[in-house]
Structure formats: C-alpha cells, structure tokens
Amino acid sequence: MAGVSKRFPGVVALDNVSLSVGAGEIVALIGENGAGKSTLMKILGGAIARDNGTIKINSEPVEIRSPREASALGIEFIHQELSVLDNLDVAANIFLHREPTTAGFLKLINRKRIYSEADVLIHKLGLDISSRTPLDQLSLAQQQLVEIARALGAGARIIIMDEPTSSLMLSETRRLLEIIKDLKRQNVSIIYISHRMHEVEEIADRAVVLRDGKNAGTLQRSEITHERMVRMMVGRDLKEFFKGAAHERSSTTNGNGFIVRRLRTIRYPNHTITFDVAPGEVLGIAGLVGAGRSEVARAIFGVEEALETEVSLDGETLRITEPQDAISNGIYLVPEDRRLSGLIVDFNVRENISLPNLESYSSAKIISRAKESKAAAEAVKAINIKTPTPEMRAANLSGGNQQKVVLAKWLTFRPRVLIFDEPTRGIDVGAKAEIYELIRNLAAKGVSVIVISSEMEEVLGISDRIAVMHEGRLTGILNRAQFSEEAVMRLATGTEG
Amino acid sequence: MKKELGIFILLIVLCIIVSIINPNFLLSINLQNLARQIGAFGIFSIGLGLVIITGGIELSVGSMMALLGVLLSMTLTEYGYGAAVAVLASIGLAMGLGLGHGLLITRLNMQPFIVTLCGLLFYRGLARFVTDDETKGFGAADYESLRFIANGNLFGVPMPFVLLLVIAAITWLVLHRSVYGRYLFATGRNSEAARYAGIDTKRIITLTYVISGALTAISGIIFAFYTNSVSPANHGNAYELYGIAAAVLGGCSLRGGEGSVVGILIGTALLQVLRNLVNLLGIPSSLDFAVMGAVILIGVMADQIFTERRNRRQVALMRELSAREAK
Structure with a gap:
C-alpha cells in the first residue's frame, strides 16, 4: 500500500500512508487509538474505500471493493471482537459462505468433507477438539483459533490480526504467538495490530508506527524496544506512566476497610x-x-x-x-x-x-x-x-x-x-x-x-x-x-x- | 421531538386532504365521533406503548377487554353490584392479570410475546366459557355515570377524549419527567446496564404491565358501554394490534427504550383518521386494513431514515472534535 489517504467528513483519517509486507513477514502496525490503524486495515480488507493511493500485491495494482474481493486476493481479517457464530459448530464456522455442496441444485452441504477438512485445519493449529463441537462450548482463545483456521481454510496469504490477544491471558497468548510464528514459516504474511508492546517485541520483523493518520516511522527488528515504540506512538516520553503509584503497606486492615x-x-x-x-x-x-x-x-x-x-x-x-x-x-x-x-x-x-x-x-x-x-x-x-x-x-x-x-x-x-x-x-x-x-x-x-x-x-x-x-x-x-x-x-x- | 413533529404533519395533511375531498369530515358529529374513538383507543395504547418501551409486548389487550366486558356486564346486571364496585373490580382484575404477566416475564424469564399470546388465547376462551358464548349487554337499566363516561360530552368534548387527555398528561409527567420514566427507558434500552446502575429492573417491568392492565380496563369499560353489548367471541378482536401500530407509528421502537406519550397520541389519532377516511372517501371498507398497513409502513420507514441521518451528523461532529484536538 502506498500513499493511501482517506478523508472522513471533517477529518483526515489517513494522510499519505504507506505500508508493505513481504511474504512470510510479520509486520506490527502500532499507534494510539485513532491513529488510523483500523482505517488502513479496513481499506485493505475492502470494508471501506480509499480516496488516494495504490495497493499492489506481487507488484500488481489491485482494486479491493469489498471483503469478498479481499478474500479472493488472499487477504483475511481477524477482528478484535470475535466474528464467529456461536450457535454453529466449528466446521460450519470454518466453511461459512464457502461450503462445498453436493446434489447439484439442491446445494446440500457436503458434511463429510467439511468435517474432515475442518479437523485437519484445527489440528494443524494445535486445537485438540472435534470440529463438531459447538462454538459456545469453546473458550475465547479456542474460538480465536477457529477464526484463524477459517482464514487459512480460505487460502489466506495475508492475515490481518486486530488486537488478537486483547481477551486472552498469558498462556493463551503464548500459544497464539507460537502459531503466528508457525504461519510465518509457512510463508503467510501477517499484519499484527496490538497495544501490547512485549508481544510486538517478540514476534515482529518490523514495526510500522502510525500517529494522527500519518506514518510516524518504521522500526527494524533490532530497533524494536518498548520505549522506542511508545515514544514514536505518542511523540513524547511516557516514563511517568504510573506516577504517584503504589506504596508499601501492611495487609492488616484492623477490621476497617x-x-x-x-x-x-x-x-x-x-x-x-x-x-x-x-x-x-x-x-x-x-x-x-x-x-x-x-x-x-x-x-x-x-x-x-x-x-x-x-x-x-x-x-x-x-x-x-x-x-x-x-x-x-x-x-x-x-x-x-x-x-x-x-x-x-x-x-x-x-x-x-x-x-x-x-x-x-x-x-x-x-x-x-x-x-x-x-x-x-x-x-x-x-x-x-x-x-x-x-x-x-x-x-x-x-x-x-x-x-x-x-x-x-x-x-x-x-x-x-x-x-x-x-x-x-x-x-x-x-x-x-x-x-x-x-x-x-x-x-x-x-x-x-x-x-x-x-x-x-x-x-x-x-x-x-x-x-x-x-x-x-x-x-x-x-x-x-x-x-x-x-x-x-x-x-x-x-x-x- | 422531531419524530412527533413528522407524524403530526402527516396527520394534519391527511385531515386537510380528507376535509377537502369530503367536507363532511368537519361536521361536528363526525369530529365528535372521531374524538370518541381516539379517546377509547388512545387510553390502552398508552399502556401498550409503555410496555413496548420496556422492550416487551402485550398481545392480550383485546381478549382482556372481552373478558372484562362480560364480567362487567355480569357484575352489574346479574349480580346486581353498583357501578363503583363493578368498575373497581374490573380495574383491579386487569391490574392483577398485568401483574401476573409481569411476574411470569421477570421472575421466570419468559418471553413477553409468549406470555401475552397465551393471555390472548386464554382470556378469550374464558370470556366465551363464562358466558356460554352468549352476548352480554347492559339492558335498558341506567348506569348513568358509566354511560356518561363512554357516550357523554363535557362542553361538547366526548368524555373518552377528555379522559385520554387527563391520562396522557399524567403519563407524560411520569414517563418524561420522573425517575420512573427514566428507569423505564434505561431498562428498555439495556436492562443489563440498568441493573448495574442499581435499578430494580424486574420491578420496573412488572409495574409497567400492571399499569397497562389498568389502562386496558378503563378503555374496556368505555368500549363496553359504547357498544352497549359485549360479544365474547368478537369484542375487542385485534385491538392490541391497533395499540401496537399506534405506538410504533408514534416512535416507539419494538427493541425498547424509545417512545413518547405525545407520539402514541398522534399515532392513535392517525390510525382513527385513517379508518374515518376509508369511510368518508368511499374506499371499499375491505381495504381498511390495507390502507392502515401502507401508511404505517411509510411512516416508520421515513422515521428510520431520519434517525440514521441524525446519528451520522453526531458522528461527524465527534470526528471534527477529535480532528481539532489533534491539531
């Protein structure tokens, strides 16, 4: 993506922003809320249209007018809020909207195929459950893996993850990060949006920082540190983050409190x-x-x-x-x-x-x-x-x-x-x-x-x-x-x- | 307020058109009749509107009126109680039924649609059973006070309309200016958040069904004496739909948390003018429902479009603010 701009009525959301991802590269996209990360990704995902700029995949200019077209180009979006349907089972979610059918015009779902293929996909992600499990019996972390399985099943080459760990706890996050590294080895490109700096430190090959709808800079793998990212994001130092904090105290309340x-x-x-x-x-x-x-x-x-x-x-x-x-x-x-x-x-x-x-x-x-x-x-x-x-x-x-x-x-x-x-x-x-x-x-x-x-x-x-x-x-x-x-x-x- | 203005204009325009095509519309006898209908339908529609604001629905209104009507006739004519006793009993019974609905909905977590649908079937059946399916009347005996409420005029204004205005004024105060009203809107919009804010949502919802019951009883008494006979199988048939239509037309959202007393009043008036119009313009009365359906659809559609526009304006305002701050 190069020179992408987007104006909303009364505000420039993106001003001449560029972003590139290589095959098998993990790029972290970071910035404060309202910096334009989501807008940029919505343009890539086909949810909204850009005003200026170009998008190229393998040096071919492309037009992405809808999420469907994005999907056809191998771009899949994993949203911050889970977008799985918890009234359906795992396989139904993975194959939603691209179910293999049999019996001609009757369009019966080929159940045998979706269950066997879904099983393969989720096991590859280390999810040790049957694809017949209803989604509402899974934990949030497991549901997220189902979303990733859906993206992979759709043949994704570029996966955008928007705050994928915001509702996960550490051990689950660890597992997700391992899976992301694994995807990288399979040559899938990842755009990773996160507010959690240590995750970015751990997995990103590059960090692209946005501030107020503009590119604020790019950090290479060796330059990615918590402090530098924060400074670039806010344009100022935030050392005194927890100022006036905590002091030692005894744990006895003497019946008060x-x-x-x-x-x-x-x-x-x-x-x-x-x-x-x-x-x-x-x-x-x-x-x-x-x-x-x-x-x-x-x-x-x-x-x-x-x-x-x-x-x-x-x-x-x-x-x-x-x-x-x-x-x-x-x-x-x-x-x-x-x-x-x-x-x-x-x-x-x-x-x-x-x-x-x-x-x-x-x-x-x-x-x-x-x-x-x-x-x-x-x-x-x-x-x-x-x-x-x-x-x-x-x-x-x-x-x-x-x-x-x-x-x-x-x-x-x-x-x-x-x-x-x-x-x-x-x-x-x-x-x-x-x-x-x-x-x-x-x-x-x-x-x-x-x-x-x-x-x-x-x-x-x-x-x-x-x-x-x-x-x-x-x-x-x-x-x-x-x-x-x-x-x-x-x-x-x-x-x- | 804009919402009400929109359908108020629609109402006025309709009235003007009808009176141009058929000046009989403006005859005082026609206007009086119209006002009487608006009064009788308006009172229970307000109750139904309140229920809709909680996010619920009350489908048993018509059947409840049939049951109350036959019981009213029986208490007066067959058991010989006085008018005051009969009226109080009628209102008390309706409040009790409303309480039952409210408790089933809030304590057992049943869906309002189901609870009141069962009410619709049950009360109708009960009304037919206690009367052996016979029409009950009030004979020639003079229940003067009750007849006055249904058929009398106060300075030329039909009593049901006067009653409606009084009830509407009280409800307006309660809904739009009191703590109860705010809690009602909060509960209807997001009962979870309302509960987290410390509101006793179960009590609010139950209370609303009780109020709706009371208002249904008042309308029921008016209808019973207006028609002077209550046929248990037909009396009040589909009246709940008139109430729902009036409320929705007046800006109540079936999702709950939205609506106003003024809107419900205008909605009721609009529906009754439409019925009147079908008569006066010589439109085949078989088209009666079709006309109403079409007008409601158009009204609600227009409202939806306006609401979305207003939201977009607010969002734009926020964007501007954040843009200014960024600078």
Missing part, C-alpha cells in the same frame, strides 16, 4: 475466597481469563448471587443480593464490558452519569433537569471527558471517554469501595494514563480500590498488593516487595501455592 470472607461463586462452588482491602489501598487481582475474577466482582456487587459469603465494610456486616444493595453501601463496580453493562450507549452522557443517582436530582420523583445537567457538566469537567456536550450519545465517544463516563456515574456518589474489572481494555495509551491517575486519586481519598486486570504491567504498576487467582482459587496475595512478573505468573498458572 472492605473485607470479604468465604466467598463461593456459582461457577466455582468448591473454592472459597477471602481477602481484604484497606481504605486507601489498591488491591490488584491477577489471573488467567476464566480464573473466576469477574465472578468474584459480580458476586460482591450482587449481580450474581454468591452461594455463601460474609462481606463487611468498616466493621459493618453487609447483605448484598442485588446491585442496589451494594450501591446503597457505597460499593461500585466498573464492569468488564462497558458497552453491554457499564453504559447505555444510546443514552447521552448526561443521562448515563445521572442514572444511578437520579433520586438526588429530583423532588417528588420528578427529575430537575437543571440539577441533572449541572452535575453532568461538573463530572465531564472534573475527569476531562472529551465530548462537545453532555447531550452527546455515549455510543459516539471513544473507548477511553466511555470508560470515564462509567466512572463519572459512581463519582457523583461518595464511593467507599470501587471495583474495576479490566479498566483499560481497548483504551489508548493517553486515556489509560488518565484512568490510572483517577484510580490513584480515589485511593488517596481513602477509597478501597480493587483492580481486576489481565495486563501484567497494569496490575504491577497500579497495585499496592496483588491477589492472584487460578481456576477459582485464590492462590496467593503478594506484597509490593514480592512483586514480579514471574511471581504473579507462578500463582496464576497454579504452579505454586
């Missing part, structure tokens, strides 16, 4: 979880995906009832069976899936912020628009939500700003316990730093904070202590002095404790 005892969740009824968070402390919860961390958060918040638990806050025992019980006690959750559970994306910013606290903006149940607008405007200003007006639909905000709206909802109260479930997933570097700062400020004000995170850097950087879970079990709690990536991993994989 937030204490959870003998929590048993429906998913892991055989394990009990016990931990405490002192006022002003940030407790990180690390673990692999599926370790039961979100279940713990949801049980504490009352979304899913716990089988058994004893929760107390500042010495007072609480009974929480519904979110409103948690909320009335000052315990709030910023959930993992912000578009599904955190926000009502069709509501505007004002309505989202005021929703849980509506009673306090109303008299005799009638809402005072003036009070509501004032509170929303203050919240927007206080935590720097980038929106032209509080009347903007939340759906139109960027991920980072949506997350701030979720947070703003709770900040209009006086939080005592705040639980963050993957607070920075899919959020760009700049907004991440702001969210970390907000978390630290909350702790400084004496709030007990729990941060569930799958990002090692994040959990090590933000936490005062880290609780680690493995398959529903709390395998250990690390003090600041014991922090290291290895220590967390050992507990998370269950090789210790």
Whole structure:
C-alpha cells in the first residue's frame, strides 16, 4: 500500500500512508487509538474505500471493493471482537459462505468433507477438539483459533490480526504467538495490530508506527524496544506512566476497610475466597481469563448471587443480593464490558452519569433537569471527558471517554469501595494514563480500590498488593516487595501455592 | 421531538386532504365521533406503548377487554353490584392479570410475546366459557355515570377524549419527567446496564404491565358501554394490534427504550383518521386494513431514515472534535 489517504467528513483519517509486507513477514502496525490503524486495515480488507493511493500485491495494482474481493486476493481479517457464530459448530464456522455442496441444485452441504477438512485445519493449529463441537462450548482463545483456521481454510496469504490477544491471558497468548510464528514459516504474511508492546517485541520483523493518520516511522527488528515504540506512538516520553503509584503497606486492615470472607461463586462452588482491602489501598487481582475474577466482582456487587459469603465494610456486616444493595453501601463496580453493562450507549452522557443517582436530582420523583445537567457538566469537567456536550450519545465517544463516563456515574456518589474489572481494555495509551491517575486519586481519598486486570504491567504498576487467582482459587496475595512478573505468573498458572 | 413533529404533519395533511375531498369530515358529529374513538383507543395504547418501551409486548389487550366486558356486564346486571364496585373490580382484575404477566416475564424469564399470546388465547376462551358464548349487554337499566363516561360530552368534548387527555398528561409527567420514566427507558434500552446502575429492573417491568392492565380496563369499560353489548367471541378482536401500530407509528421502537406519550397520541389519532377516511372517501371498507398497513409502513420507514441521518451528523461532529484536538 502506498500513499493511501482517506478523508472522513471533517477529518483526515489517513494522510499519505504507506505500508508493505513481504511474504512470510510479520509486520506490527502500532499507534494510539485513532491513529488510523483500523482505517488502513479496513481499506485493505475492502470494508471501506480509499480516496488516494495504490495497493499492489506481487507488484500488481489491485482494486479491493469489498471483503469478498479481499478474500479472493488472499487477504483475511481477524477482528478484535470475535466474528464467529456461536450457535454453529466449528466446521460450519470454518466453511461459512464457502461450503462445498453436493446434489447439484439442491446445494446440500457436503458434511463429510467439511468435517474432515475442518479437523485437519484445527489440528494443524494445535486445537485438540472435534470440529463438531459447538462454538459456545469453546473458550475465547479456542474460538480465536477457529477464526484463524477459517482464514487459512480460505487460502489466506495475508492475515490481518486486530488486537488478537486483547481477551486472552498469558498462556493463551503464548500459544497464539507460537502459531503466528508457525504461519510465518509457512510463508503467510501477517499484519499484527496490538497495544501490547512485549508481544510486538517478540514476534515482529518490523514495526510500522502510525500517529494522527500519518506514518510516524518504521522500526527494524533490532530497533524494536518498548520505549522506542511508545515514544514514536505518542511523540513524547511516557516514563511517568504510573506516577504517584503504589506504596508499601501492611495487609492488616484492623477490621476497617472492605473485607470479604468465604466467598463461593456459582461457577466455582468448591473454592472459597477471602481477602481484604484497606481504605486507601489498591488491591490488584491477577489471573488467567476464566480464573473466576469477574465472578468474584459480580458476586460482591450482587449481580450474581454468591452461594455463601460474609462481606463487611468498616466493621459493618453487609447483605448484598442485588446491585442496589451494594450501591446503597457505597460499593461500585466498573464492569468488564462497558458497552453491554457499564453504559447505555444510546443514552447521552448526561443521562448515563445521572442514572444511578437520579433520586438526588429530583423532588417528588420528578427529575430537575437543571440539577441533572449541572452535575453532568461538573463530572465531564472534573475527569476531562472529551465530548462537545453532555447531550452527546455515549455510543459516539471513544473507548477511553466511555470508560470515564462509567466512572463519572459512581463519582457523583461518595464511593467507599470501587471495583474495576479490566479498566483499560481497548483504551489508548493517553486515556489509560488518565484512568490510572483517577484510580490513584480515589485511593488517596481513602477509597478501597480493587483492580481486576489481565495486563501484567497494569496490575504491577497500579497495585499496592496483588491477589492472584487460578481456576477459582485464590492462590496467593503478594506484597509490593514480592512483586514480579514471574511471581504473579507462578500463582496464576497454579504452579505454586 | 422531531419524530412527533413528522407524524403530526402527516396527520394534519391527511385531515386537510380528507376535509377537502369530503367536507363532511368537519361536521361536528363526525369530529365528535372521531374524538370518541381516539379517546377509547388512545387510553390502552398508552399502556401498550409503555410496555413496548420496556422492550416487551402485550398481545392480550383485546381478549382482556372481552373478558372484562362480560364480567362487567355480569357484575352489574346479574349480580346486581353498583357501578363503583363493578368498575373497581374490573380495574383491579386487569391490574392483577398485568401483574401476573409481569411476574411470569421477570421472575421466570419468559418471553413477553409468549406470555401475552397465551393471555390472548386464554382470556378469550374464558370470556366465551363464562358466558356460554352468549352476548352480554347492559339492558335498558341506567348506569348513568358509566354511560356518561363512554357516550357523554363535557362542553361538547366526548368524555373518552377528555379522559385520554387527563391520562396522557399524567403519563407524560411520569414517563418524561420522573425517575420512573427514566428507569423505564434505561431498562428498555439495556436492562443489563440498568441493573448495574442499581435499578430494580424486574420491578420496573412488572409495574409497567400492571399499569397497562389498568389502562386496558378503563378503555374496556368505555368500549363496553359504547357498544352497549359485549360479544365474547368478537369484542375487542385485534385491538392490541391497533395499540401496537399506534405506538410504533408514534416512535416507539419494538427493541425498547424509545417512545413518547405525545407520539402514541398522534399515532392513535392517525390510525382513527385513517379508518374515518376509508369511510368518508368511499374506499371499499375491505381495504381498511390495507390502507392502515401502507401508511404505517411509510411512516416508520421515513422515521428510520431520519434517525440514521441524525446519528451520522453526531458522528461527524465527534470526528471534527477529535480532528481539532489533534491539531
């Protein structure tokens, strides 16, 4: 791709951007959110049209007007959000839209062939299951492999992967990276979009950096380091990423703060979880995906009832069976899936912020628009939500700003316990730093904070202590002095404790 | 607000066209009749609209009216209770049925379509069974207060229309200005997020079916005395569809979380004007439904196009903002 430009109404999304990939080469495409990575890849994938520039494959100029044409040219897109159909089985997904048929015009699907060919494809990727397994019985990581199998089955020569590891945990990520290296050996070209720098360090032959819709530079294999990439991406140093962070503290809360005892969740009824968070402390919860961390958060918040638990806050025992019980006690959750559970994306910013606290903006149940607008405007200003007006639909905000709206909802109260479930997933570097700062400020004000995170850097950087879970079990709690990536991993994989 | 304006203009244009072609449209007797119909249909349509805003549906309205109608007749004429008792019993029963629907939907997680479809079948059957399929009337006895509600006028304005305006004003306040209304929209849009915000979504949804039941009962009393006889097999047939059509025409989305009282009112009025138009313009009455179907389709289509345009404008605004910031 050379000299590619794309204008959207009012903004130049791509300005004269070039990108090349050799056969069997892994090129990382990196940049902050909004840098133009997705736009560039959508043009290559045929989802949107470019304004200028050329695309050549094997020095032949090509026109890609639809995903179908892209596919015919051997370009396959693996999206950030899984695009598999979980009501069908593995083979049906792999052969979707190109099913081999028999019986002439009846177009019956050649079941024998799709199952045998699908089996071969998934086994090649090290997926040890039958191709007759329904997708909804697979883990996220396995579903992702099915997507890759689909791309390979379609004869892909170039595979674009957009944040493929964003919902995977380390061991799964490791496996995916091995598979990508393997694809490289089979001469498949990979364009790899990721916010995770150490993955890029590990696998990329070259890193192409975009900033504000322009090429910001290219790093060769030997030049790829975390620091250089970040500097190139943001155009400034981000050394003080976790400034004002964590300090050593003793794990005793003296009965104060937030204490959870003998929590048993429906998913892991055989394990009990016990931990405490002192006022002003940030407790990180690390673990692999599926370790039961979100279940713990949801049980504490009352979304899913716990089988058994004893929760107390500042010495007072609480009974929480519904979110409103948690909320009335000052315990709030910023959930993992912000578009599904955190926000009502069709509501505007004002309505989202005021929703849980509506009673306090109303008299005799009638809402005072003036009070509501004032509170929303203050919240927007206080935590720097980038929106032209509080009347903007939340759906139109960027991920980072949506997350701030979720947070703003709770900040209009006086939080005592705040639980963050993957607070920075899919959020760009700049907004991440702001969210970390907000978390630290909350702790400084004496709030007990729990941060569930799958990002090692994040959990090590933000936490005062880290609780680690493995398959529903709390395998250990690390003090600041014991922090290291290895220590967390050992507990998370269950090789210790 | 723009949404309502669109179909309001459509309503006005229709009225002008009809009155030009057939000036009888403007006769006070015709207008009074029209207003009476709008009142009777509007009251239960508002209830149905609220249910639709929760993302649900209420299909049992017509059957419920038949059941309430025959029971009303029986309490008054056969058991000899007073009008006040009969009315309260009728409204109470309907609220109870609504509560039942709401509980089945929220506690057992059943789909509103299924629950209320069963209601549609069940109440109709029950109405026919308790009456032995005989039409029930109110005889010549003078239930004056009740007849006044259905057939009387207040300063020349038909009572059902007056009632509709009162109910609409209250509902408007509740839906568009109160905490309950906001919770209703939140629940309809995204019940998961509403729950995470601490809203008792089950209670909100159940309450809405109860309100819908009460409004259905009020409409039911009006219809019963308007027709003065209730045939258990036919009374209120397909009325739920009029309500759904009015709500959708008025901007309620069947996906939930969208709609307005004013929209539902205009939607109801539009439907009744269309029925009136078929009569006045000498269009074969067999085309009645076809005309309504076509107009609803066009109305909803136009609305969809406008909504998408508005969204695109907001997205463009955000892009501009981010572009300005980049500089």
